[in-house]
Amino acid sequence: MNDVIETILSHRSIRAFKDTEISSEQLDCVLQAGIAASSSSLMQVVSVIRVTDKNKRTELARLAGNQAYVETAAEFLVFCIDYQRHYTLNPEVRPEFTELTLIGAIDAGIMAQNCLLAAESMGLGGVYIGGLRNSPNEVDALLGLPQHTAVMFGLCLGVPDQHPELKPRLSPEVIVHENQYQPLDVDKVKAYDEVMQAYYQARSENVKQQGWSDQVTKKLSQESRPFILDYLNRKGLARQ
Structure with a gap:
């Protein structure tokens, strides 16, 4: 190995950070690793916003569901x-096609994972913040996103101030x-629940008294962020 x-196998989500800055050299390596990620047809349809304004950080933490580490992490990337x-470059481009929205979301995830792995390889830690999509219109306005551009998620980065247990994954x-x-082997899921x-x-x-299957099926039994499609449509995305 x-x-x-x-x-990769040692990944943990870090939500507590030391009051230590990430050097400009480290941040540059993280971002360069992200930019080097695979890009569908080399379209390069992702932008990253580095949020350094303290007031904006505070507001983003609130909009994300009062996640304090958005405010306290050394770096916050959107x-x-x-x-x-x-x-x-060419107004004949048709960003509204749903396939292009899917490509943008996929490429954003690929780029962000490269960034996080690069950070972890240097002893840093991080956590993704999907909670920005709790209030996408407000986040969009705060960051000044133009038409044909939409927020996906954030990424906190910093020097870890915790060492959480490694969370088991499905086999x-x-x-x-x-x-x-193949059909689901329910017995294997039951073993994972244990x-x-x-x-x-x-x-x-x-600490929880809960297995995985109960937790996720409960979450998936209700609609999550029903306003997201309207937000994407308003930004000229996912219309067809």
Whole structure:
């Protein structure tokens, strides 16, 4: 096992950071790693907004559901779908196609994961902030996003001030299928539920009496952010 794989397999979401800055050299490496990520047809349809204004950080923390680490992390990056640069080059560009919105969301995730892995390889830590989509119109206005550009998520980065337990994942036997989709082996999920129950009961913070399947099926049984499509439509995205 090499250092890259060890870094990947050691991933933990970090929500407590030391009051230590990330050097400009480290930040540049993180961003360059993100820009080097795969891009569909080299369209490069992602923009990253580095938020350094303290007042904006405070407001973003509130809009994201009062997640304090948005305000306290050394760096906070916001990843956005961005077809405005392409539209500026040629107004015949059609950003409203749903496939292009999917490409933008996929490429944003790929870029951000490169950024986080680069940061973790340098001893830094981070956590993604999907909560920005709780109030997408307000976040959009705060960051001055133009038409054909939409907020996807944020990423806190900093020097970790915690070492949370490694969260177990589903087995490859459940996730990986060969040649065609296979029926779910419920017994393997039940075994994973037992592992997660033990993890939740043993961890040092936010102890729970819950398995994975109950947790996720409850979450998926109700609509989440029903206003997102209207937001994307307003930004000239995901219309067709």
